[in-house]
Amino acid sequence: MAENTLILPKDSNDALALNVPMVEDKQYSTLNLGPVHPATHGIFQNILTMDGEKIVDSEQTVGYIHRAFEKIAERRPFYQITTLTDRLNYCSSPINNFGWHMTVEKLLGVKVPKRAEYIRVIMMELARISDHLICNSILGVDTGAYSGFLYVMQEREKIYEIYEEVCGARLTTNMGRIGGMERDLSPTAIAKIRDLVFNSFPKVWAEFETLFNRNKIFRDRIQNVGGISSARAMEYGFTGPNLRATGVDYDVRVIEPYSSYEDFDFEIPIGHKGDTFDRFMVRNGEVWESLKIIQQAIENLPEGPYYADDDQYYLPPKKEVYSSMEALIYHFKIVMGEIDAPVGEVYHAVEGGNGELGFYLISDGGRTPFRLHFRRPSFIYYQAYPEMCKGLTISDAVVIMSSLNVIAGELDA
């Protein structure tokens, strides 16, 4: 057995250097962080093996809120699966909704009009803002700074009001339809979005950044904590802000543009050490980029229809349902899920709040998917957590978990 040397280079970039060897006859204490612990922000368990204050090993137990979405999806018509995707990453449901719609549209070969795509981009970027806003402000809470969280919460409320205006729901949005949006952006919604992205939000976010970015207490807690090298992050399947914090500029919006993302001018913020501070800063930067995208989209919102001209899959307007026979038939067929999809195997990825959210759909030509697999970024990168918190203290483990933004709904599916 190797000698029990506790080398803890806190400024090391490579988490592997923090490997603390376990010694056979030494007594370690076991600590359960979770399943219900305020720091997990959800239900999952970390069984930590502690040597005094140092974490020498940890094991994760996940699956407490597993709801068998993939199995349920095999019995549901396509449009009913949208409500399942709401509950994956519930901090940014619209991204999941549209990701699913785009997957089905790819399978069906439906071309969505520009206006619908722009509306989707606006809603997805609002969702990304609300996702990052929660993650970063909760990181503040976990380090003892509650006021930032309460302060930005009112902005999230405004975003949820916009959701409400667009689709009627706040958290589990079920927004949009296969083939477009369920309704056009109302003047109220446009006014609210404009007010948010041009007036209130930039000021609030700038103030949030002044509160945190150069705050010595905050930075001492998060800088050089939980670093991971870019090579290791790739090995572990990191995507999204957590990967970009290590210095890799992989972003699905750029590498495989969907929903007209190629029309917008924005940058990909990256970090270089991959530590908690970099993750925090990358998310901060992405919020500004998302704002830029929404501003461009709302200024250049194209005129035209907001849904695809495809009566096989898109519900006809209510007025026609009440007056025309054909529309009534299609309405009935779509609602009952009686329309068969073509045979095919399709993978579509969107940039979710936490990274590449993929939908792997196999259709055997029936009304339901033959197989649907969600590529859930949280599930994949959370397995790096033992390596990232090895050799650190519990307070570090808490901020690492918080900055990874592990969402229990996405973890368990």
Place this chain on the structure above:
Amino acid sequence: MINNESIVEEVVGQFGQKVFGFEEPFGLLTFTTNASDLVEVVGFLKNHAEFKFAFLTDLAGIHFPDNIGGELCSVCMLHSWENNIRVRIKVFVPISDPKVPTLTTLFASANWQERETFDFYGIEYTGHPNLKRILNMEDMDYFPMRKEYPLEDATREDKIDALFGR
């Protein structure tokens, strides 16, 4: 320029008969290999000087009850970020002896994804460091995503499949 054709050419040149079933659903190169050759094929693509399929995007199981002799399928999807091209590799194994070599030796992220696939389909990844259930409870004695387990209670009479086009 790296495209699907050049990948097919290179892979067939290297492995010959060991890779087959090439198709391109929605432009994504998909092919099948034998369980015994999987690690070699994936390792070749990962370490290839030009392709650089260094990222394991997704790993999932599929159950095809009608495909006798290859009922269970383990599918992995690789992504080359430098060339922005994806490839999907399938392995079919019989349900009586579902053994697929693990990819954890190549990608650390395969660990939980293989555990998940084992959990739901019962595909045994040989060489996996910690192959146990991950999302379901540990004393579960069946693999719930297999097609023989219906989602709804089969004894219900208020839902007649024929009326719902099933």
